[in-house]
Amino acid sequence: MRPREPTITSPAVFIENQPTNLTCLSIGGYPQQSVDWYRNTVSGGTRLTGAIKVDTNNETYNVTNTLTFTPTRTDEGILFICQSSYSDEPRVIEVAHTIIMFEREY
Numbered sequence: 001m002r003p004r005e006p007t008i009t010s011p012a013v014f015i016e017n018q019p020t021n022l023t024c025l026s027i028g029g030y031p032q033q034s035v036d037w038y039r040n041t042v043s044g045g046t047r048l049t050g051a052i053k054v055d056t057n058n059e060t061y062n063v064t065n066t067l068t069f070t071p072t073r074t075d076e077g078i079l080f081i082c083q084s085s086y087s088d089e090p091r092v093i094e095v096a097h098t099i100i101m102f103e104r105e106y
Contacts, residue, residue, distance in 0.1 A: 001060060003029030006084045006096045013103040014071045022050075022067045022098060024082035028060045031086070035065040038081040042095070045081070075100045 009023040026035045037048040050067035065082065081097045 001028065001030040003027055003033050003061075003063075003084055006035065006082050008080075008082055008096045008098050010080075010098045014075075014100055015103055016073055017070060019068060019070045022069075022080055022082075024050075024065045024067075024084075024096065026063045026082075026084035028057075028062065029084070029086075030060045032061040033063055033084050034087055035063045036083050036085075037065060037067045038083060040079050040081075042081055042083055048080075071100055071102070073102070076102050 003026045006024050006026040011020055014020055022037070024035055024037065026033055032054060035052070037050050038045040039048060040046070048067055050065040053064040055062045063084070067080070078100050079097055080100070081095055083095050
């Protein structure tokens with residue numbers, strides 16, 4: 001069973017040098033789907049390690065991957081991609097993304 005499109009929870013703006021979380025949730029897959037974070041692009045991009053949590057609900061899987069990192073000014077405009085897929089299939093099931101934007105000082 002194909003999971004729903006993943007959703008990302010993140011701050012609206014980021015504060016430089018302050019630890020923050022990006023959380024991706026993939027709901028309703030069977031068998032258990034993988035949820036991975038990438039920086040900039042999935043193919044050739046950097047795969048990032050986050051904390052994985054798996055819950056079962058009516059014989060389907062809900063998978064959460066929380067990436068904790070400390071953004072720096074060089075991260076501004078960087079694309080973070082959450083990919084939900086099955087390990088036995090080479091295709092992407094669903095993708096969601098967020099872009100790092102810093103709080104502006106006026």
